[in-house]
Structures are given as C-alpha cells and as structure tokens.
Amino acid sequence: MKIRSKVSHYKLKKGDTVEVITGVEKGKRGTIIKVLPQKGKVVIEGVKLVKRHMRPSQKMPQGGIVEKPAPIDISDVMLVCPHCNQKTRTRMVTVGDNKTRSCKKCGELIDEV
Ligand SMILES: [Zn+2]
CATH class of the missing domain: 2.20.70 (Ubiquitin Ligase Nedd4; Chain: W;)
Incomplete structure (x- = not known):
C-alpha cells in the first residue's frame, strides 16, 4: 500500500505567494495566510472571499457582513x-x-x- 502525503507533495507554507490555476479565481495571486494540512487546503489572502454574517458584537453593534477568504484546494494553486x-x-x-x-x-x- 502506498501512502502519499499531500502536504509534503506540494510543499507550500504560510507566507508563500501563490497563483490560482483553476476555477473562477484563476489568475488571482495572494499570500498564504493559513495551511490546513489535514484537509489539503490553504487560505489565501484576498482569494475566494465569502460573505459571513456576523452576530452583533461590541465591535459591530449592528452585526453585519464581513468578507473572509475561504480555504481553497492545495492542488488548485501553484507557488509563484x-x-x-x-x-x-x-x-x-x-x-x-x-x-x-x-x-x-x-x-x-x-x-x-
Ligand atoms: Zn524562479
């Protein structure tokens, strides 16, 4: 049986600049702000932003919508x-x-x- 680790295969880490090579975000570049090794995903600054509804808090008494980058498959990006x-x-x-x-x-x- 062959075990292959996604993480060591792609060798990406926090702080790397990567470019999205597939999907709607193709061509976008950003810095990796988080690596999720178990999921084989990375979070890239400014890429794949999703709107999240925030409950009212001290910072945002009204609540509101913030945009946060969602994890993207490590195989969908390439190191720059x-x-x-x-x-x-x-x-x-x-x-x-x-x-x-x-x-x-x-x-x-x-x-x-
Ligand atoms: Zn080079």
Missing part, C-alpha cells in the same frame, strides 16, 4: 517564485545543513537560508 515571478514547481535542495526549496524554472532558492 519570488525571483522570476513565474508559477513554478519546486525542487528540494540541500544548502549546508538545511533542506530548502528551489525554483525549477530559474533555480533560485525560494526561502532565505
């Missing part, structure tokens, strides 16, 4: 390389004692080491 600004897949490379991600297109490291 901060160096070449293209959607890319990553390759794991070893730098000193650290394993880190590099861009498959330009070869630059995605993360600071």
